Amino acid sequence: MSWRLNVCFVSFSFLFLFSLICLFCGTYFRLYDLCYFIDWHVCVINSVDVVMTLLFDWLSLVFMGFVLFISSMVILYTNDYMSGDVYIVRFVLLVLLFVLSMMLLIISPNMISILLGWDGLGLVSYLLVIYYQSFKSYSAGMLTVMSNRLGDVAFLLGIAWMLNFGSWNYVFYVEMMGQSMEALVVSFMMIFAAMTKSAQIPFSSWLPAAMAAPTPVSALVHSSTLVTAGVYLMIRFNFLIVDSGFSCYLLVLGGMTMFMSGLGANFEFDLKKIIALSTLSQLGLMMSILSMGYADLAFFHLLTHALFKALLFMCAGSIIHSFGDCQDIRFMGSLVESMPSTCACFCVSNLALCGMPFLAGFYSKDLILEVSSLSILNVVSFLFFFLSTGLTVCYTFRLLSFTIFGSIHMVPSNCVGDDSSYMSVGMYFMVVMSVWGGSLLSWSIFPVPVLVCLPLFLKLLALIVSLIGAVGGYFSSFYSYSYTLMSFYFLSPSFFSGSMWYMPYISTRGVCAVPLASAQRLLDSFDHGWCELFGAQGLYFFFRGRARQVQSLQMNFVKAYLFSFMFFVGVFLFF
Structure with missing residues (x-):
């Protein structure tokens, strides 16, 4: 037991120390506008010089610091959450390998070295999703890895087309590729790869399914690693995306993802899936603002979202852990009396998600909404932004009403309480960053204050839709969504909204049903029929x-x- 404890503490210490170093260096690089390229000569084979280039600028250093900080808190949290697991050391090593793949992706200006981190994230995420060995975990893992493989193929095609520019170091060409056919193909491939990794429509179904992984993995995946890899790639390729003309399509898809996930979260009762759908909504917001050319705003929201989303999953994991692995919010209620510390952290993270003034999410989310109001947008995109904001507050207050402030529905034998010290310490660190992180990032990323002048109604529109969403979320907590006529169940608007617009059925059963049925018929008639009659068995x-x-x-x-x-x-x- 002591050896397992030492592995967790050594990993936590190293990651936390390196995170502080990366954050300090990133702030220094931002203030003095520095950028370093480090060439590592791996080997020389005859006349071929294999060189790996590493990019260190404020963008990569700050993001790397946040990833390492959140990973250190997750490993400290894991020490209590996975204490009953015999193979906790193997789990920690998988998490460290996951973080290493993300580090390789962040500091790589070369598409070949990015592919190593990109594929590493996909492979290790599959291993972590199927960590609890069951049929549900296996199905979720296969859906996750197969969806990401589509993006990997697009990334490989993008690497092949990058040969037209003479090098795979995209940072030297991304601002001057122009609108040539090669640049259009590369930009389309990068958008496709980012859409699969960040689960945009129509590749959204794998993200809620990946909740089969342990909760510490969910906290890491949904905050700063796997799903943010696509957004980070789009930030690096932002000049090419805007110049190529595909940005308008990305804006529509991002807005649809944002609206669909926000609507679906209001009909969900699984605690982890509600938070997963909120991640999907925020990813759609990042993609939408990226398509408008505001890469710094997307990166700002990416960092603030990582803070409160990791805290949100930590609090959810603590609640699930206390309830004996029960995730249905209808069996919870009045948790503020038995878990006051966890509930306080849970409320802070949810309010930061809603954009409560002066919390981490407010600085990025309010600025994005004001900039979108100031930009040239059509009515549909404008409605996507503000309706999704209202839906975010709606499902947040519905969740709080079910879990914290509602009446007690739990089983009397449940031993609910704040007994896990390491879990609480990890949450306290994240609470501090969820409160102060937004303002600190705002001062460092935007040294000159951003002033957006809007009419009074547009200035107050975000607050208005948030208040309407809060009232709607409170009253929707009294509706149980129960159905008696099962024949109309699949045709009901509630099921359509709650099932992510039938996307899990289309992307899994819809894709697999016809090929599998055809394959079964071919197996029966050809392999088990004519081939057996005239082949080996017949002879x-x-x-x-x-x-x-x-x-x-x-x-x-x-x-x-x-x-x-x-x-x-x-x-x-x-x-």
């Missing part, structure tokens, strides 16, 4: 029959000889 039965006839003749040789003799004698006598 086997044919030759076995002939061999038995020959063997019968050999075993009854005298009888056969006499019979043939009498037969021929009879024939001669007859003629």
Whole structure:
């Protein structure tokens, strides 16, 4: 036990120390506008010099610091949450490998080295999703890895088309590729890869399914690693995306993702899936503002979202852990009396998600909404932004009403309380960053204050839709969404909204049903039918029959000889 404890503490210490170093260096690089390229000569084979280039600028250093900080808190949290697991050391090593893949992706200006981190994230995420070995975990893991493989293929095609520019170091070409055919193909491939990794429509179904992983993995995946890799790639390729003309399509898809996930979260009762859908909503917001050309705003919201989303999953994991792995919010209620510390952290993270003034989410989310109001947007995109904001507050207050402030629905034998010290310490660190992180990032990323001048109604519109959403979320907590006519269940608007617009059924059963049925028919008629009749089995039965006839003749040789003799004698006598 002490050895397992030492592995967790050593990993936590190293990650926390390196996170502070990266954050300090990133702030220094931002203030003095520094950027370093480090060439590592891996090997020389004849005339081929294999060089790996590492990029250190304020963007990569700050993001790397946040990833390491959140990872250190998650590993400290894991020490209590996974204490009953026999293979906790293997779990921690998988998490460290996951973080290492993300580090490689962040500091790589070369598409080949990015592919190593990109594929590493996909492979290790599959191993972590199927960590609890069950049919549900296996199905979720296969859906996750297969969806990400589509993006990997697009990334490989983008690497092939980058040969037209003479190098795979995209940072030297991304601002001057222009609108050539090669640049358009590369930009389309990068958008496609980012959409699969960040679960945009129509690749959204794997993100809630990945909740089969342990909660510490969910806190890491949904805050700063796997799903943010696509957004980070789009930030690096932002000049190319805007110049290529595909940004308008990305804006529509991001807005649809944001609206669909916000609507679906209001019909969900699984605690982790509600938070997963909120992650999907925020990813759609980042993609939408990226498509408008505001890469710094997207990166700002990416960092603030990582803070309160990791805290949100930590609090959810603490609640699930206390309830004996129950995730249905209808069995919870009045948790503020039995888990005051966890509930306080849970409320802070949820209010930061809603954009409560002077919390971390407010500085980025309010600025994004004001800039979008100031930009040239059509009515549909404008409605996507503000309706999704209202839906975010709606499902947040619905969740709080069910879990914290509602009436008690829990089983009397549940031992609910704030007994886990390491889990609480990890949450306290994240609470501090969720409160102060937004303002600190705002001062460092935008040294000059951003002033957006808008009419009074547009200035107050975010506050108005948030208040309407809060009232709607409170009253929707009294509706149970129960159905008696199962024939109309799948056609009901509630099921359509709560099932992510039928996307899990389309992307899994819809994609697999026809090929699997055709394959079964081919298996029965061809492999088990004609191939068996005219192939090995048919030849086997044919030759076995002939061999038995020959063997019968050999075993009854005298009888056969006499019979043939009498037969021929009879024939001669007859003629």
